[in-house]
Amino acid sequence: MNPGSEKLAGGLYFVATPIGNARDITLRTLDILGAADVIAAEDTRSLRRLMEIHGVALGDRPLLAYHDHNGPQMRPRLLAALEAGKSVAYASEAGTPLLADPGFVLAREAAAAGAAVTAAPGPSALLAALCVAGLPSDHMFFAGFLPNARGARRTALEGFRDIPGTLVFYESPKRVAAMLGDAAEVLGGERPAVMCRELTKKFEEVRRGTLNSLAEALKGTAVKGEVVVLVDRGRSGNVREDDLEESIRAALKDMSVRDAADAVSAAHGVPKRKVYQLALKLGQEDAE
Numbered sequence: 001m002n003p004g005s006e007k008l009a010g011g012l013y014f015v016a017t018p019i020g021n022a023r024d025i026t027l028r029t030l031d032i033l034g035a036a037d038v039i040a041a042e043d044t045r046s047l048r049r050l051m052e053i054h055g056v057a058l059g060d061r062p063l064l065a066y067h068d069h070n071g072p073q074m075r076p077r078l079l080a081a082l083e084a085g086k087s088v089a090y091a092s093e094a095g096t097p098l099l100a101d102p103g104f105v106l107a108r109e110a111a112a113a114g115a116a117v118t119a120a121p122g123p124s125a126l127l128a129a130l131c132v133a134g135l136p137s138d139h140m141f142f143a144g145f146l147p148n149a150r151g152a153r154r155t156a157l158e159g160f161r162d163i164p165g166t167l168v169f170y171e172s173p174k175r176v177a178a179m180l181g182d183a184a185e186v187l188g189g190e191r192p193a194v195m196c197r198e199l200t201k202k203f204e205e206v207r208r209g210t211l212n213s214l215a216e217a218l219k220g221t222a223v224k225g226e227v228v229v230l231v232d233r234g235r236s237g238n239v240r241e242d243d244l245e246e247s248i249r250a251a252l253k254d255m256s257v258r259d260a261a262d263a264v265s266a267a268h269g270v271p272k273r274k275v276y277q278l279a280l281k282l283g284q285e286d287a288e
């Protein structure tokens with residue numbers, strides 16, 4: 001145990017690590033890394049370096065690699081440590097575990113085995129991108145990484161087209177131009193979008209525009225670093241009255257008039273006042 005750290009209760013601790021700037025780590029994460037009986041990491045080299053930067057000594061504690069390729073072999077060892085009452089800290093390579101990360105299965109199996117599962121929140125590329133993008137954040141959908149193949153990618157995008165919220169994607173710098181081009185064709189080229197690159201790092205870049213303009217700007221450009229793409233919700237505003245009423249009636253089954261109006265307005269890009277007045281009318285008719 002490191003000087004000044006308190007012994008942790010047994011259980012699994014997910015700790016968020018910086019996505020770029022090493023000073024973004026939280027004090028609680030440092031406490032957990034300093035006191036955990038066992039430490040697992042998606043990338044042991046990067047976590048070891050992070051601990052060295054912040055003066056957290058590993059000592060004779062095990063630092064185990066846990067990632068997509070060795071999960072089935074490593075999970076039994078981590079679960080056995082939890083069963084023995086030990087504290088296990090897990091850190092993904094960067095950001096918050098479980099978002100596009102192998103920690104999901106570990107969390108599920110640890111909880112199923114009766115172990116306490118705790119999160120020490122902190123840096124997240126998803127939240128950082130939402131903060132700087134300037135797109136609506138009242139409703140959002142995290143889509144993670146799209147498929148590599150163009151046909152599968154376009155099919156996936158079709159499924160996201162009508163989601164009533166800002167779409168957030170993680171993307172490879174090698175594929176981001178192609179992804180933006182496909183998104184422009186499938187989702188609509190005039191939809192506002194933002195590409196965030198290297199967030200919190202020295203060469204942080206935020207490009208804003210439409211899907212068309214971003215796809216054109218990045219065509220043939222060599223992009224480097226971690227990329228997050230955000231796309232505003234569709235706002236067609238030309239929904240048929242019958243479809244609008246059907247959506248409102250469906251929403252009113254589980255929501256208040258105000259909540260139903262908010263949800264349907266966001267889904268169809270129709271002014272809230274119009275939807276609210278129609279929801280009031282339909283609600284009164286159904287009550288009669």
